[in-house]
């Protein structure tokens with residue numbers, strides 16, 4: 001066995017786990033599917049205010065600090081290394097057809113934005129479909145846009161977009177909104193924003209390279225209408241990256257990995273850390289704490305076995 005620990009995922013949880021493995025004397029390899037480290041930190045274009053020590057750093061800048069930390073110790077990681085399958089019982093991962101085995105595996109695969117599930121979202125990312133008004137509002141200035149969702153992100157996006165767009169339509173499949181009250185009040189009071197509850201997009205047609213037509217079903221009225229939009233902001237929350245783990249370890253009803261306080265999963269020597277285990281507070285700080293806990297538990301158990 002070349003490594004004692006394999007860490008799957010190079011976001012803050014995986015990076016922390018790798019660093020902690022190093023300081024606890026464990027040989028470890030981290031595998032990240034993307035061409036760069038950072039996970040969701042790369043989507044944070046705002047200062048990460050609550051992360052201690054770097055009050056003005058954006059997610060990108062914080063990621064650069066984390067990556068520099070790995071390089072200081074010359075820690076081992078591979079990019080563009082997507083794990084397609086795991087054999088949890090054998091503690092083996094499959095990378096590009098090759099089997100890699102370790103004494104322990106730490107799953108740090110995080111979460112991704114939910115999508116509407118239409119092919120058009122993949123074909124026009126950034127030109128018609130977006131997942132962040134903070135990042136993309138300028139690109140859609142002057143256009144009539146639609147925001148989909150009912151939480152904080154959707155309501156915040158509506159308020160940002162209403163500053164530069166003539167009309168913003170908020171579609172949400174129910175009439176219960178999860179967004180904080182103050183943003184709900186601001187949205188409802190804004191004449192440029194039209195809120196449509198109980199509405200679901202059932203199809204999307206492309207009108208031009210810059211315009212789509214949404215067919216929207218209103219479940220309360222049992223009616224459909226067409227809405228043309230120059231931009232669609234999909235803010236439906238996140239889902240865990242656990243597809244490759246199904247039927248291998250215990251997942252909750254939403255697909256998140258179930259762990260105990262030591263970040264152990266239902267399978268011996270398999271750990272999960274960060275967003276992939278649905279922490280109460282989804283944050284860089286939590287992810288980093290989880291990485292430390294898992295590495296420490298593994299180190300203690302390996303030490304106990306060797307006595």
Ligand SMILES: Cc1cc2nc3c(=O)[nH]c(=O)nc-3n(C[C@H](O)[C@H](O)[C@H](O)COP(=O)(O)OP(=O)(O)OC[C@H]3O[C@@H](n4cnc5c(N)ncnc54)[C@H](O)[C@@H]3O)c2cc1C
Pocket residue numbers: 008009010011012013014031032033034037038039040041043044047048049050051081082083084108109110111112241244273274275276282283284285287
């Ligand atoms: C827009 C936005 C704003 C945010 N703002 C804040 C904030 O202000 N403050 C804060 O503390 N938190 C914020 N967060 C949340 C924070 O980014 C996450 O809680 C944190 O990144 C979780 O870290 P993680 O390592 O668990 O997962 P992730 O960051 O999701 O990283 C998981 C990594 O695993 C990789 N991966 C997935 N599947 C595989 C596979 N099969 N093989 C190999 N690699 C794989 C992914 O590519 C990814 O790099 C924000 C998130 C977003 C999206």
